[in-house]
Amino acid sequence: MFFSRKSNKLRAQLSRLTAEYFSLKHSVTEPWCGEREDGLTLLLPFCCQTQHPALLSYLRDNWEGDDVPPITIEHQIPSYEAQAEPVTNVRNIIAVASGKGGVGKSSTAINLAFALQQEGASVGILDADIYGPSIPIMLGNKDAHPSSSDNKHMQPLDAWGMVANSIGYLVPEEDAAVWRGPMASRAVKQILDETLWPVLDYLIVDMPPGTGDIQLTMAQQVPLTGAVVVSTPQDLALADARKGISMFEKVNVPVLGLIENMSYFQCNACGEKSYIFSHGGGESLAERHGLPLLGAFPLDMKIREHADAGSPLLIAEPEDALSETYRSAARALSLNLALSASVRDGQGHIRGNPIGIQQR
Numbered sequence: 001m002f003f004s005r006k007s008n009k010l011r012a013q014l015s016r017l018t019a020e021y022f023s024l025k026h027s028v029t030e031p032w033c034g035e036r037e038d039g040l041t042l043l044l045p046f047c048c049q050t051q052h053p054a055l056l057s058y059l060r061d062n063w064e065g066d067d068v069p070p071i072t073i074e075h076q077i078p079s080y081e082a083q084a085e086p087v088t089n090v091r092n093i094i095a096v097a098s099g100k101g102g103v104g105k106s107s108t109a110i111n112l113a114f115a116l117q118q119e120g121a122s123v124g125i126l127d128a129d130i131y132g133p134s135i136p137i138m139l140g141n142k143d144a145h146p147s148s149s150d151n152k153h154m155q156p157l158d159a160w161g162m163v164a165n166s167i168g169y170l171v172p173e174e175d176a177a178v179w180r181g182p183m184a185s186r187a188v189k190q191i192l193d194e195t196l197w198p199v200l201d202y203l204i205v206d207m208p209p210g211t212g213d214i215q216l217t218m219a220q221q222v223p224l225t226g227a228v229v230v231s232t233p234q235d236l237a238l239a240d241a242r243k244g245i246s247m248f249e250k251v252n253v254p255v256l257g258l259i260e261n262m263s264y265f266q267c268n269a270c271g272e273k274s275y276i277f278s279h280g281g282g283e284s285l286a287e288r289h290g291l292p293l294l295g296a297f298p299l300d301m302k303i304r305e306h307a308d309a310g311s312p313l314l315i316a317e318p319e320d321a322l323s324e325t326y327r328s329a330a331r332a333l334s335l336n337l338a339l340s341a342s343v344r345d346g347q348g349h350i351r352g353n354p355i356g357i358q359q360r
């Protein structure tokens with residue numbers, strides 16, 4: 001065993017500094033710390049790959065004692081409990097939902113999916129917005145169709161390194177548009193189960209907007225690990241977002257956080273922010289429900305342009321400040337899931353308060 005006598009002390013120090021970095025309790029970070037022959041290991045149950053260098057610097061700069069041992073940071077995302085049977089190869093399914101239509105749920109779903117991927121997770125996206133599938137347009141492959149070698153299972157489409165499936169790849173939009181609720185829910189469940197997903201840490205599901213029977217049935221039938229609710233700061237949208245939160249609570253799906261979209265518009269010329277759809281609504285809704293606000297995104301032409309052009313913002317402009325805001329939301333989402341959910345097989349139980357990752 002490496003440094004046998006000192007190893008407990010070293011692990012305790014790694015745990016303390018990691019807790020400080022993420023503003024967590026020492027007892028939360030302790031199980032993440034281990035050792036191997038040539039040094040210490042930090043195995044995180046959430047993804048934040050872009051932060052590893054900063055975390056490593058923080059550990060090195062604040063290490064007390066003689067030499068800093070070699071530290072390896074890795075992540076391994078567990079499968080968390082859900083109300084229904086898991087889908088083959090899929091560790092966690094996260095719904096992106098909105099009470100009201102047109103608030104930017106699909107744009108958020110796709111950008112969050114790429115952001116999680118850039119943070120080191122393996123991610124796929126399922127477009128369950130049966131009456132208005134927009135993921136194929138946003139991925140730029142609306143005329144593609146999944147292939148099948150046995151006429152029973154489908155290979156998901158692969159666009160920009162992201163696996164995806166959507167009703168939009170399978171049937172003409174006008175056909176799905178007339179399906180009744182039960183048929184629509186069955187179709188989503190069927191696509192979910194019959195797609196040959198590779199091993200995924202997260203499958204992001206773009207839900208149909210609203211909180212009616214269809215959404216409720218889907219929330220029950222799909223083994224959701226958690227949900228993210230998207231809203232604009234407008235009173236009307238917030239009232240519907242509240243209904244969305246209650247819907248997930250009713251079916252015991254934990255809401256992992258809120259996203260406020262179209263929060264403000266910033267003038268390119270003078271930099272002034274205008275709060276077109278009101279101000280602070282997302283924050284107060286999050287506070288009232290004890291949920292984290294994972295991110296607040298401006299009304300920005302780039303978001304619309306990349307969605308329309310089928311070139312995901314995070315791929316086309318990964319260095320843009322907006323892309324970093326999506327990655328920050330993705331990190332907070334991944335961390336919050338790790339802190340608030342129970343691991344599916346009952347091993348390595350981790351609990352704590354929902355918080356975002358601190359920017360250092």
Ligand SMILES: Nc1ncnc2c1ncn2[C@@H]1O[C@H](COP(=O)(O)OP(=O)(O)OP(=O)(O)O)[C@@H](O)[C@H]1O
Pocket residue numbers: 098100101102103104105106107108129132134208209261262297298299300301302303304305307308
């Ligand atoms: N923050 C934003 N800034 C600018 N445009 C945005 C933003 N968010 C979304 N949009 C644009 O608004 C339109 C609606 O967005 P999107 O399709 O993501 O919403 P939705 O809530 O999924 O809609 P639906 O209810 O139809 O499913 C799209 O044209 C999208 O590009």
